[in-house]
Amino acid sequence: MKKQFLRMRARTVSGMVAAAFAVNAWAVDPFTVRDIRIEGLQRVEPGTVFASMPVRVGDQYSDEKGTAAIRSLFALGLFKDVRLEVAGDVLVVIVEERPSIAEIDFAGLKEFDKDSLRKALREVGLAEGRPYDQSLVDRAEQELRRQYIDKSLYGAEVVTTMTPVERNRVNLTFTVTEGEPARIKDIRIVGNKAFSESTLRGLFDLDTGGFLSWYTKSNRYSRTKLNADLESLRSYYLSRGYLEFRIDSTQVSISPDKQDITITVNVAEGQRYVVTGVKLEGNYLGKDDEFKSLVRIVPGEAYNADLVTQTTKAFTDYFGTFGYAFAQVEARPDIDRANNRVAITLVADPSRRAYVRKVNIGGNTRTRDEVIRREFRQFESSWYDGDKIKLSKDRVDRLGYFKEVNIDTVDVPGAPDQVDLNVNIAEKPTGTLQLSAGFSSADKLALGFSVRQENAFGSGQYLGLDVNTSKYNQTFVFSNTDPYFTEDGISRTFDLYHRASKPYENQGGNYSLSTSGAGLRFGVPFSEFDTVFFGLSGERTQIKPGTNMPAYYLEYAERIGYTSTLLPFTIGWGRDTRDSALAPTRGRMQRASGELGLLGDVHYVRASYQYQQFIALSKQFTLAFNGELGLGKAIGNNPYPVFKNFYSGGLGSVRGFEQGTLGPRDVTGAVVGGQRKITLNGEVLAPFPGAGNDRTLRLFAFTDAGNVWSQSEPWRLNELRASYGIGFSWISPVGPLRIAYAKPFRKFEGDRIQPLQFQIGTSF
Template sequence: MKKHIKRFRVRSVSALVAIAFAANAWAVDPFSVRDIRVEGLQRVEPGTIFASLPFRIGDQYNDEKGSAAIRALFALGLFKDVRIEVTGDVVVVVVEERPTINDIDFTGIREFDKDSLRKALRDVGLTEGRPFDQGLADRAEQELKRQYIDKSLYGAQVVTTATPIERNRVNLTFTVTEGEPAKIREIRIVGNSAFSERTLKGLFDLDEGNWLSFYTKSNRYSRTKLNADLETLKSYYLSRGYLEFRIDSTQVAISPNKQDISITVNVTEGQRYVVSSVKLEGNYLGKEDEFKSLITIKPGEPYNADQVTATTKAFTDYFGNFGYAFASVEARPEVDRATNRVAFVLVADPSRRAYVRRVNISGNNRTRDEVIRREFRQFESSWYDADKIKLSRDRVDRLGYFKEVNIETTDVPGAPDQVDLNFTVQEKPTGSLQLGAGFSQAEKLTLSFSIKQENAFGTGHYLGVDVNTSKYNRVIALQSLNPYFTPDGVSRAIDLYHRSSRPYENQGGNYRLETTGGGLRFGVPFTESDTVYFGTNVERVKIVPGTNIPAVYLAYAERFGYTTTNVPFTVGWGRDTRDSAVSPTKGRYQRASGEVGLIGDAHYFRLDYQHQHFFPLTKAFTLAASGEIGYGKGLQNHPFPVFKNFYGGGLGSVRGFEQSTLGPRDITGFIAGGTKKLNFSTEVLTPLPGAGNDRSLRVFAFADAGNVWGEEEKMSFKDMRASVGFGLSWVSPMGPLRLAWSKPVRKFAGDKLQSLQFQIGTSF
């Protein structure tokens, strides 16, 4: 029997056109398939081919099924050529695989790191191990250009090079010519009359460039940033009486060379309105007087959208305290354009009361559920309480284990009086490993090491080890903290430490103080914001004699010996209502601690109180006032232990004076601290000019006053040192950094001055 071979092949861009042509040119009579063979495979499994074919052995084959087979195989995206050959009653599928991407590399990249670009390409389907497709490469080029446009690099050029290598693979190289970023040359606001253009442009994070733009990049255009600035502009007007303010249009123009951008914002201010009255309508559960006390909208004053929003939110939150999770409050304005006055009607509908059926937690891949749930104050099967839900969210956020903590209330299908609470958290790294080295003329080489884990094994426990090999101050310390030693939230901390210090401020010497001890502390939460601490330490302090030992140390050692064993008891109280621990703008921080030694060789007590208060003066300026007082005294005819003394001077005390140099001196001139301490400080902080509203980089002006007194000296304001100056505060990748330049305005003979001081790792 004569065999006829018919071939179907597609190489054109349009597979359908080729298939149609092939069908007309190589039509075959239908036949029963006796066998199916596949040729040309290198990496693709034969099963992938057979699974895509619309026919099997024993099925009838015709031209329509052949065309469908070719379409299905091309749809896999694995082949650049597909042929179907018919030899008698045998169907042969011949394929040519697309090359596989072996490696993706970038050249000319400065603005991005390569890993972030690889991730962006992975999102569009281009990654190592995938078949190479020129269309996919074109989309990858467009994605890279989009990434650069987001960085204001509108002139960036991307060229893709595919280099074939062995085993049907290719290496892709994206060659980028970044060019210079497009910069904002002009921002114009048109239509304003109530406020100057300079005032309004000062609200924007985007600007026309200044001396700090190399760091802030505030003159690089970003649509996201512009939208945020427009919202800020709108909020500014709406909070100052302009009820009908609107932004008519925004034009962004780029120069032909793609280097300069101009932005024009067209606004209509409208008239300024004054609030005439506020009325309540609807169902207020018979608690109208209580709701009226929550109103922040003030009749007789200009309309303020922030006050309206705050009032409606306070109303819905207050309804939530009684279980009304679905309450709605609408502020209806009644505008009188003839008199430019507006009256507000607050219409309330409490809807139905609900209780919480279930609290669901997600996102905690590492942290155990119980660590989060023990912070909840809203319980399952209890009435919905908005205050308790907010408090629960804040307590979880204050753990410090999560980047974000969000809560969402959802209805329960078929149960109109029930809701579920969905807590979603996004975890962040809670462990740190730090290795450090330093060199100074006084201390020579210093090595430090610390490993800390704030959420060890997801249990919420804190574990820490610190080691310092300084020539004059050596430390090894271990600490463990269990914040829920009891189910009621009583914390327990265990400390073990060994310190060896050798002051070198004056004449040096080879004497030293060695302190070895351990401590046990408990923290008892009395309220949601107040915690009382108490505990005890066992300490062994040894004065190791040597050359140039200070007279105060010798006097103490001659009376009580060179080795002292103490069992001091400690008690403390803390409260922190600041909005941020690193860059606060409002709130207070208070800390009081007491220590008393009655068992052992040293008998004494030591008290210390610290208070910080932050006041937001404006959006940009913050006033910070702080004070600290300390007092110590010996008991039962014992002097106050010299190794428990207070010290003053330097950052955290009175700037402009060398660190720990304030206070009384012994007969050798050695500064050994004192038993009384008093410090005051005032700062005005603002973001660095040119940095926009970035509070991680701030400048400040300050005034400090304080001193340290000995046990026999009387505290007196006339003895206090004082200084003024300015400085820089930066939340750097290495930790909070503070740099201050100071000028003493009240000093005495013999004081050690230091105009420029800086410190990394502590905050004000």
């Protein structure tokens, strides 16, 4: 009876005690479980508890299984306490749920926005709706401090406040005292002999600050930036013959008040070595001469690690064009320290040839697979080709729909001659809705509205609506582009537009030119880099008479009429190899376009060509050239349409002269433009003082030349206007801003001078 009484009596087994102390004093005689009852649940589903327990109805219960059940339930992270009670042959599970997090808020933030910090906390497991866990809160505080340390805010303090609310929930508030950021007080480079310390410090993006440090933040310490600067330092030495250069140590010390940082870099330069020769060893597929032509290393010159890397990469890429995806090329230096010489041996192992089994695409939640696949030049079930894979990656990247594009080569298990290509992309928003306002010395106040979608519905098509207003120009344009109108990659663009403009004048008046029309054009890719465009438009142009209307326009209207209907045929070609569209440092851009009007009220031909070249003189300095040529000519007896004239002067052409005031004038003195145009620009771009190597903020010195002539005039180069000056460019949140101060050194009587000019959204 006593034993039966003990078994029938409810036994309370503490979860924590049972987990830690499985002793005979708490032992319960084994029995068959008839039922399992759960008490204390509020939000957690009973099925979650049953699924985690190692005991089921009908099983034999024992103390070991009870201990395992308590551990399993604690491992869920949902409960603050777990107890087991035995009532006869019924097992009662009593739980106390952890409170859930109702809301996470922040106070005292200046450096970060709340959403970015919520995302960082979510990565450590702390988010709204999840169970409250003090250990996760501690980790969250550490993560927040780490985020602030990355911003050089070493004195930042984080205090967490937990406030209970109804339904077993809590609100968490992280109160941050950010303090002042620590700034780099000094950067020391110790052990250098071949180059001065100032020269080496100039390689660093980190610096001790200047009067623009509030913008560039270049004097805020960042481990990532320091590592990049050390790599620049290492590359500088290795590309100048110092084969055995090394960085012995890097010390970063912070003052007791956590406000000043001192960086000390200890280097060992070693000796400068000259390359005596380059030889090839290994298997080069019988194409030794072809591989030798790819060698960039020059015997007799100083060892250059950049040229060695370029050579080995060129070799592996060339192996890839024959299907050898796993080729390895090693550059082995044979060092003669006594004479400071080194011989380079390039050892190649092509390994095995492979073909691509599958191209797998991942990460595209919006963009359709076909939009990515149609850019690929490496096909499935064909030999692996490194050039085609690189070209495919570049083509996908140039779409502009993705933040990152990575292609990984993966072995196929059990098939040594096959590989899969895994294309991993990270999408970015491709739609914009923008309201803007701008002010320029020429257009005065200009308002703008635009809706654009570069990747409409994930199809790769472009849809755009632009509305812009200014004193001299008003524009309404609707555009749609299908980049793969045909499977061969021929693009189709449809435009609907209305433009109203008045030539730039100081005289005032209410006359204007307005053009309404629609156009259809196609782009045909003739190579991977060259595209030819052609199309047809229908336009209706109206000259609206008013006060101070130039006699040139009046004469044209009397011969042709105030309204002209045109059906111009357009053709163009473009190629752009610049490294950046906003702040280029190297590369070339070329554009050519032509317009032929044979149908309609006037017959004419109009052509233009633009050439830009950017040359990187160093990491800080860039040399840039721009040239533009325009030519228009009437066909037949009718005059050239005045609304197709070229204009010159001001930003975008010859700075220092008022916008659009160069070239022919009528009998009233009004500038009417011309049918021939030439523009030449040269610039040297340099970092803005105090901005370090920041490319978004730069100074430039320039010289410009150009003019416009009428169709009846010959090209007179002695009539070119020219100027020189300095300027300032800033890639601002509202677009590229350029301010130029120019002084004309070649001008003529009657020219309208305007030394200071500025505008948003122009180049040169």
